[in-house]
Amino acid sequence: MEALIIIFITGLISMFIAMTKKPFLVLITAMIGLLTAISSLVYQVNFPYEWLNYDGLKFDVFSNMYGIVALVFGLLIILVGYETFKKEPEHTGEYISLLLFSLCGVLCMLAFTDLFMFFLGLEILSIPIYVMAGSRKKDLKSSEASMKYFFTGAFATGILLFGIAWLYGAVGTFKIDEIAAAIQNPTTHSSLLYVGVMLILASFLFKVGAAPFHFWSPDVYGGSPNIVTAFMAAVVKLAAFGAFLKLFTVAFGGIHDFWAPALVILAILTMFVGNLSAIRQTKFKRLIAYSSITHVGYALMTIISSNMNNAFNLWTYLLAYGFSIIALIVVSKIVDDEDDELASYKGFARKNPFAGFVLILALLSLAGVPPLAGFFGKYLVFSSAFADYPWLVIIALVNSGIAIYYYLRMISSSMSKDDNEELEAYKINPVYTVVLAICALGILAGGVVAML
Amino acid sequence: MELLIIPLVFALIACFLPKQSLKYVSIAGAVTSLVVALVHTLAYCGSSHYVSIFDPNHVTTFGLTFKMGYDGMSLFMVILTNTIIPLIVLSNFKSEIASNKKFVSMLFLMQFALIGVFTSMDGMMFYIFWEITLIPVFLIALWFGAEERKKILTKFFIYTFVGSLAMLLSLIALKSTASSFSHADLVAVQLTSQTAFWIMGGFFLAFAIKTPIFPFHTWQPDTYTVSPMVGTMLLSALMLKMALYGMVRWMIPLAPEAMESMVPIVVILSLIGIVYTAILAIKQADIKRIFAFASISHVGLIAAGIMVFTKDSVSASFLQMFNHSLVAVGLFLCAGILEQRLKTRNLYELGGIAKLAPKFGFWFAVIGFASVSVPFSSGFIGEFLLLKELYQYEWIIGVLAGTTLVFGAVYTLRAYQLSMFGAPKHESFIDLTWNEWIVFFVIGMLVLAIGLFPQVIFDFVGPSIDKLMESVELSKNIVE
Structure with a gap:
């Protein structure tokens, strides 16, 4: 709870500090606020104490763990974005406070105990992103991304509300523990309930970008400014999956047999759609978008399987995934190619060995090569699903095999050399170096931590 | 532990050393590891117990135990690795x-990962080290390989990665009922x-791709050809031994219940590979491709021997692994010397080199003879024991596999004759330098020594193999 308040106040303060037109000051404020919030979450991760009591939000171990990761990712993304912000100092405050407000939404989405708070959190999370996705106003692609994201997002929200209404009709409450209790009673299993759950499921699939609701994600990822892409891929996905897991395992756990088969089929579809489209991509961010659709497919396996450790498995998976995505986005900022062609990454590792090393590390982690964090995330997710759905795991492994193709293509292209082309080394900003180093550390250490 | 740490x-x-000192440091490192391995060997010799080198005695939530250790078979593979690395x-x-x-740094990383593979006593650790080995070999081939390498290496990587995923699936399946990965x-x-069949199948896919066993071998000749000499040596002398070792250590003991149904499949696939690739090797013009196909043929015999799973066949397989590693290093060094000095590997552009470089001609002949298993070379004992065991398993298989000896002689002698005899097609050829001479000398001596005293190796790995067979018999009987 404190973390939420701290971030909200930091967001407000940054807006006012921005009036001084000193971007650096805003950055420092945001950093201090975020670090305070993170330390307060870390401090109470196992012993949440509630001197501020509010029924709608409950910060337990689950939401604290997910919250820490979301805030760390937010911090890294603000650091990365700072270079862009500096170019237009009059807007720095807006960017940073929008990101901070969005993070408030993330915390609401992770800690909700009733559907009302959940809906509010989702909106607080999404609205700043609609704005930021279109923040490069003169860029047609950015405007397109913003429009697409807004329309599909608003549509998904509408479906969600509709679903919540049906659900309310069936169980007569918004509280998730009361819903769970009501669902234990078979008399509530009316078509009202089933339709409601299905509509909520659809809206979640929209938010996480699973097939067949994935069409927005490549365009939005490709068109948005880099940091917004990173934010959507790393943080929004984390929040949406956290809420997804909480809602479906806690509240709808009683009717697992009803929604699980649908989700199984969609997870398989998601994996294949993402992978097979990613193979043909020629643009970097679109490739990331499609590959992240595949990763959504893997992550859905945790929600499907009824395993004790699912929350932790999903957390590990999203942690590894987020660090890799942020590293990839930093690399894409370093390359700084307007058209975002994959070809311009050729020889990247030779031009800047350190950033190239992190790029390769991130790609290998996404591909699931041990001993990187991505492998352990994948292993945990797959092994937890194996008991109930062995063939789903087999399909997921087949997809890992397909995915290695495009990751490997990028790895070898980033290391290849053109003899006739002279190497101009990329000079990278120290901020990027720091962020890349943190990501590399996360990818390497994440594996070790998951092992212990 | 020092085996891994060095x-x-x-x-x-190696990442921080100046250029001039690198090669001396690398030879020092390689020799140090060899000496350490030999010290371990002397301490171990003759016993059959398991020696733990790292065991935190703790099972993580993940099921990992981090157990590392060796018995006779593992230690044998460690010695093999540490002998081959200095030669490379x-x-x-x-x-x-x-x-x-x-x-240099990738080579040592490779050595680290290989020793990890051979000493892991924990399924997940084995898998992790197994995957790590792929990275250095891939990078060495990518950085120093031939022009057209990119596509071929992608194929290689995907093949082996997919194989490993199958193994991962088997491990996940086993772990779903086991309490830890030890x-x-x-x-x-x-x-x-039935489940044992699928689990063994997963392991087999991983090992068959890496070995490679027919029909999973299509990545191998191309990859060997485009890799630099050192990459080929690593692939053939060390990396494929991981797969053979994995069969003995992991595949068979973990799912012995499937032996009945799996053995005929593997033996027949190996047999097809042995004969088919030997015939292919005869028609090749590229000398490196000849040795690549020859390698599939020889290794197929070892794999079949392991699957027959009698004491003699497994011991002979270990002997043959050592022999094959030595011979592979020797043969690919010959090919590398030819390529480096004449810029061609095409047999029809070579000729008469024995006259220009008699020392090279002599040692090439020695390695060639070792490769075709003439008596008193180490290959002789190994191949004959393997063939004998295959014959006892099913006489027709033994007979067909025996043709490998004939074909082996044909392609090796053809390669030797076309390149070494006849009228010289080149004006000059620099004879062996001292370092190449040492490598050939060491290989030659080892081949001869093992050929004369094979019992040393049988005694070394024998007790551990006995233990292995007992445990496999035991778990087979429980099922029945």
Whole structure:
């Protein structure tokens, strides 16, 4: 709870500090606020104490763990974005406070105990992103991304509300523990309930970008400014999956047999759609978008399987995934190619060995090569699903095999050399170096931590 | 533990050393590891017990136990690795890549991962090390390989990665009933013969791709051809031994219930590979491709021997692994010398080199004879024992596999004759340098020594193999 308040106040303060037109000051404020919030979450991760009591939000171990990761990712993304912000100092405050407000939404989405708070959190999370996705106003692609994201997002929200209404009709409450209790009673299993759950499921699939609701994600990822892409891929996905897991395992756990088969089929579809489209991509961010659709497919396996450790498995998976995505986005900022062609990454590792090393590390982690964090995330997710759905795991492994193709293509292209082309080394900003180093550390250490 | 730490330390310090000192440091590192391995061997010799080198005695929530240790078979593979690495360093001593820090550090990383593979007593650790080995070999081939390498290496990587995923699936399946990943716990899992079949199948896919066994071999000749000499040596002398070792250590003990149904499949696939690739080798013009196909043929025999799974066949397989590693290093060094000095590997452009470079001609002949298993060479004992065991398993298989000896003689002698005899097609040929001579000499001596005293190796790995067979018999009987 404190973390939420701290971030909200930091967001407000940054807006006012921005009036001084000193971007650096805003950055420092945001950093201090975020670090305070993170330390307060870390401090109470196992012993949440509630001197501020509010029924709608409950910060337990689950939401604290997910919250820490979301805030760390937010911090890294603000650091990365700072270079862009500096170019237009009059807007720095807006960017940073929008990101901070969005993070408030993330915390609401992770800690909700009733559907009302959940809906509010989702909106607080999404609205700043609609704005930021279109923040490069003169860029047609950015405007397109913003429009697409807004329309599909608003549509998904509408479906969600509709679903919540049906659900309310069936169980007569918004509280998730009361819903769970009501669902234990078979008399509530009316078509009202089933339709409601299905509509909520659809809206979640929209938010996480699973097939067949994935069409927005490549365009939005490709068109948005880099940091917004990173934010959507790393943080929004984390929040949406956290809420997804909480809602479906806690509240709808009683009717697992009803929604699980649908989700199984969609997870398989998601994996294949993402992978097979990613193979043909020629643009970097679109490739990331499609590959992240595949990763959504893997992550859905945790929600499907009824395993004790699912929350932790999903957390590990999203942690590894987020660090890799942020590293990839930093690399894409370093390359700084307007058209975002994959070809311009050729020889990247030779031009800047350190950033190239992190790029390769991130790609290998996404591909699931041990001993990187991505492998352990994948292993945990797959092994937890194996008991109930062995063939789903087999399909997921087949997809890992397909995915290695495009990751490997990028790895070898980033290391290849053109003899006739002279190497101009990329000079990278120290901020990027720091962020890349943190990501590399996360990818390497994440594996070790998951092992212990 | 020092077995693992020394290569890792050298891999790290190689990144920070000046160029001139690199090759001396690399030879020092390689020899140090060899000496350490020999010290371990002397301490171990003759016993059959399991020696733990790292065991935190703690099972993580993940099921990992981090157990590392060796018995006779593991230690044998460690010695093999640590013998081959100095030879590889030496054979590249005068070339440019020996003073390239990327190369040196990757070579030691490879050694680290290989020793990890051979000493892991924990399924997940085995898998992790197994996957790590792929990275250095891939990078060495990518950085120093031939022009057209990119596509071929992608194929290689995907092939092996997909194989590993199948193994991962088997491990996940085993772990779903086992309490931890330790070797003992995984062995203790009781399987029905149908699940055992799929689990063994997963392992087999991983190992068959890496070995490679027919029909999973299509990546191999191309990859061997485009890799630099050192990459080919690593692939053929060390990396494929991981797969054979994996069969003995992991595949068979973990799912012995499937032996009945799996053995005929593997033996027949190996047999097809043995004959088919030997015939292909006869028609090749590229000398490196001949040796690549020859390697599939020889290794197929070892794999079949392991699957027949009698004491003699498994012991002979270990002997043959050692022999094959030595011969592979020797043969690919010959091919490398030819390529480096004449810029061609095409047999029809070579000829008469024995006259220009008599020392090279002599040692090439020695390695060639070792490869075709003439008596008194180590291959003789190994191949004949393997063929005998195959004959006893099913006489027709033994007879067909025996043709490998004939074909082997044909392609090896053809390669030797076309390149070494006849009218010289080149004006000059620099004879062996001292480092190449040492490599050939060591290989020659080892081949001869093992050929004369094979019992040393049988005694070394024998007790551990006895133990292995007992445990496999035991778990087979429980099912029945």
